[in-house]
Amino acid sequence: MLKCPLLFLTLFICNLNVFSQNSRIDGFVADELNGYAIQNATVTIMRTSDSLLVNYSRTKTDGSFSFKSLIPGHYDLFISYPDYLGYATDIELEPGKDFLLDTVYLIKNSQLLKEITIVDGSKIKFKGDTIQFLADSFRVGENANVEDLLKKLSGIKVNSKGEITAFGEKVEKVFVDGEEFFGSDPTIATRNIQAKAVDKVQVFDKTSTMEELTGIADGEKFKAINLTLKEEYKKGYFGKASAGVGLDPVYYDGSLMLQGYTAKSKISAYGIGSNTGTVSLDFNDYGKYMNSSAGSVSFDGNMTTISFSSEDDFSWDGRYDGEGLPKSLAGGASFSTKLAKDKIRINANYGYSDIQLKKNEKNISTNYLPDDGFVKDDSQFTDSRIIKHSALFKVEADLDSLTTLIWNNGASTRKTNNYKEVHTRQNDLEQNPITEINRTLTNKNTGNSINSELTLTRKFKKKHRLLVINGSGNYSENEGSSYLNSRNDYFTLNQFQQINQLVDKGETNFSYQAKATYSEPLGKKWTGQINVYTSNVANHSNKLANEFDEITQQYSKFVDSLSNDFDYRINSNGGGASINYKGEKYDFRFGTDVDYSNTIRKNKIDSSSIIDNALRWIPRANFTYKFNRASRISMNYYGSTRQPSINQIQPVRDNSDPTVLIKGNPALKQSYTQSISMYYNFWKALSDVGLWSYANFSNTFNEIVSNTIIDEARRSITTFTNVNGGYNGNVGFNYNMPLGKNFESGFGLGAGVYNKVSFLDGARTAVLTTSISPSINLSYEREELFEINIDFSPSFSNSNGGLVANAGKYYSQTIGSNFKYKITKSIELTGDINWLYQGAQSSFSQQFSQVLWNANALWTVDKAKNFIVQLSVRDILNQNKGYERNVSSFSTSERQYDTIQRYGLLSLIYNIKSKSKVKGQ
């Protein structure tokens, strides 16, 4: 406490008058002990009112310091020197009066500290591999949906079907707040959520669970988009209701989407009813109900999928692809919640859909044979209906900080009804009849399925060490019957056949699999990974065919040759190992999986059986080199073996299409396909110029190809055989650059070469197809007022080696444009035009040209911009003809089908939003 009096030595001396209003402070610093001047001591002046650092200085050799031109006011002055006790005083500087601080004597010493804590929030743009767009930064119309928003984001493109491309890659899934939104169809989210509810759009590469956990790229990834919603929209509820109707012909399209939130839970509901093609409810269960989907084995995509295609005429899965006249009614609900401090997360989903499709189509094909040819004229009518229910239940629990358990369950049922009427006539090139077939098929089918999957992920204290154990089981059953009524006339054979039969089919499928994967870090940059798995499939299918008996008036005549009762089992066991390196400049990975499978198939009716053992290996290698932070090249090698499908070895006999017969080949060997692919991209941030390019090549050894013989009655009898020589290569790029402030351009090119080997009438033919298709895209935008986008893509292709002269010399082009114009604050016009042109050629003397023009007028009625009236006209020029033409090396064909043609729709749209909201942030 000796120092106290010392400080009192400092007095206020202010007696010097200077002309300027500003003042100066002068002083000296010395050691208290010996009175020596201290050099380099720090003198700091701080404004008292706000602690602002005003000036600082170091003392000179004589210990003096001086500050000139200080504005009069109240200051704090500090003096400090290493190992000396600091000195502090306050100074009142009066206008025009300078201040002289008497010699300050410092005393040796120093110290003290205080911890600080910092809490604050911030938003960033790039999160890991995710590119994030802040939705509000992009101006879209008041009633814009997410699709409109996406179109605004640089690097993202949305086509007329709603398919999204991000940075040159197709976006497979759109998540909402990280969760799937009513199945995997992105348009449900993008077309039904308002843009203004979206806070952020995150574009990322969805990688496999393993990669997410280990950070080791296994090449299994796809582009995905996540939409995070604004906080204010997550309190209470929001949604959109829309109803539209058009007269002459009558069209309707209605939809309702609602999302409700509480602190820990979320509930959503969705419904549509439409006959304009808004079917799009794919509940991600496609494939589970497919007839004869027996024996589909798939593990992390590593293994060859074994499945047999159905010879059944009906394989429509409920998706609308622009053909026929659809009618749909669908709905769904989803609930998710978090329990136990967010450690348990539960998600439940239910979906329903009822989809009908009626279609008339006509197909005329000219088929060429080495010495002759024939014309097949086919006209058919189909009427199909699918009713589906599906439910999903998922639980995710963090057992401790290192262990996570995920339990996924699904159940669904599906009912299908189909009716089909087909008239087929085959004539020779001189118009003489060869065959005429008239048949009707009526088919009813019911399917149920249930599946469950458990995944346990265990991390360890050691970084990147990881164990994942996964087990799953599936059970599905299918039951159906189909009536076939067919009159087959084979004029050249002088054979006339009448078929009236009933086929009952039944199928059960049970499979289970287990897999364990373990990763171990081997030093800082290396990681090793091993996995083992076992999988079992037990399938039973039977088919009983009975001919109608005129006497008993019942389907009682058993048809041996068309009936079967199969037992089918696949047991496969395998494992693999890989090694990964991740460095600053490059990454690589190589490894292989080996799989041994045992397949047994028994036909209980004719007691025949097939046993097949196969050893397969799947090597893969990947190398990525990073040129700089936004440019890299990546190379992949992937090899895979493919087993002949059971249908190729021992097909299920089927007579539902008498013009096509399949014969098995028990001598088929497995094929091996190798593919090499390369990617290169760069992006220049300031100019926003970017390039994405790729090149890939693959060829197959012992490729399984069809070997078709056309018999006298012009029935195609197809069997399969192994062949070498098939290959496939592609290169392409996408280049984007801005041409001006609001003017963007993109150029692209895709080119391919494809050599296809097959057999026709026993002769090996190789058809080499080359194609090239450049594309140009231009877009211009005047903010909030006007925007236009034009695409031009011509396409040239040429194939050689077939029987059709110049078959593949082919030119086509598409020009598309869409525009938007805001007339007044509340009225907006949008439209798009697409012109498709297919040139004339040797096979088609006439060119085909079609212009599809759609237009919309949108009127926002109220000030809150929640109520909108929309008038839209689709296909204004009524040119949607439902036309398609195909040229192969052996045939040319033209097809015409029903489709939705010109219609107008007057719609009312209402944006629903609860009022009880708190502005976020």
Added chain:
Amino acid sequence: MQRLLFLIIMSHLINLPGIAQNTQVVTCGTIKFEKKVSIKKKLIASKDEEDDGSFWFENMIKNAPDYSSDQFILQFRQNESLYSYDKKLDDSNFMTWGGEIASKNIVYKDFNTSKMQSEKQFYDLNYVLKDSIKQFNWKLTREFRNIAGFECRRATTIINDSLYVIAFYTDDIQCSSGPESFSGLPGMILGVVMPRLYTTWFATSVDTYCNEKAVLNKPLKGKNSNEGDLIGKIKERYGKYKKWYQSLVWSLII
């Protein structure tokens, strides 16, 4: 008088006997800085509070390292300083898209001419920016903290209208420099905290060995520009994406 009394008490509080490290003001030497970015917190902050269990994002957070840590070296003399990237300190292989902006900066400051030259990373390119040494409106506090054996006073400022910066400086080092482009305090800045960027720079060691002949020189490679021009160009391109633009600027101006 009461105020004076307060100052006296303060000056006692802050001068408890401590470790005497230097007997005189350091005029020349080398400081190692550890730059730490709280990746996890940055990720968490970038998501909304009620961001539902988005599996990929949760996973990314789970798997993200808590921190990224890099070492920088600041060589200084009385009137110049050179700050440059040295090496990575953590062993994580967490990658960010296109690399972090301005993450391996080199900054040379000449206090005689008040000029500054820096090499900064912006996505695909490096830029060499030639500017005047930045002026900060520092506010001083009465809080102190010991960093690398030096007693440091806490000072704060706000840059770019909204970025809060906390700096700890010691006047035991004469050169008024600091990491990145920070300077303008009555001594060397040994610690910087930028809460909104979830980033800190703290000196881990101060080497007072001074080689007077050593030249503070590191060739800067990149496209010549200055901060104003570069930000102008970024504004031209990204200005319409307001928040993104802001985050780009924030990253660059440090």
